[in-house]
Amino acid sequence: MSGKFGRIGLLASLFALVVLCSTPAQEIKSTDEGKAGDYKGKSYDVKEKGDFAITLTFDSGTKATVTAKGDKKGDLSVAVYPGDTVNKDSKAVGKSDKAGQEATVTFNVDKSGKHTIVVHNAGDANKVSLKVDVAKK
DSSP: OHHHHHHHHHHHHHHHHHHHHHSOSSOBOOEEEEEGGGOOOEEEEEOTTOEEEEEEEEOTTEEEEEEEEESSSOOEEEEEEESSOBOTTOOOSEEOSSOBSEEEEEEEEOSOEEEEEEEEEOSSOEEEEEEEEEEEO
């Protein structure tokens, strides 16, 4: 009997972990980097189990690909949110499929405006290069 409850507790704990890791716990501060088409990419120092965010302005009718690549073996993930504020109620328009040393997300921009890109590092401190490619759909 206790084995059954133990497995249920483990599954509940894993579910809670997945939900907490995929949703920002608090408002994430971002830096405005201007227009997505003008963004040339940058490198960012990311703390252990830390994250960073930038805001870019995208034109409607475009398709964007965001790639984060760490210098070290890591556990990076990328998510893109509409607007310039990200909090627990924000809904992502795109997320990377898997975490790793490199994480990529592709999304369509249906409405012109600001989008916030959040890179989360679940591993050790890392230097992360961020690249954004924008093309017409």
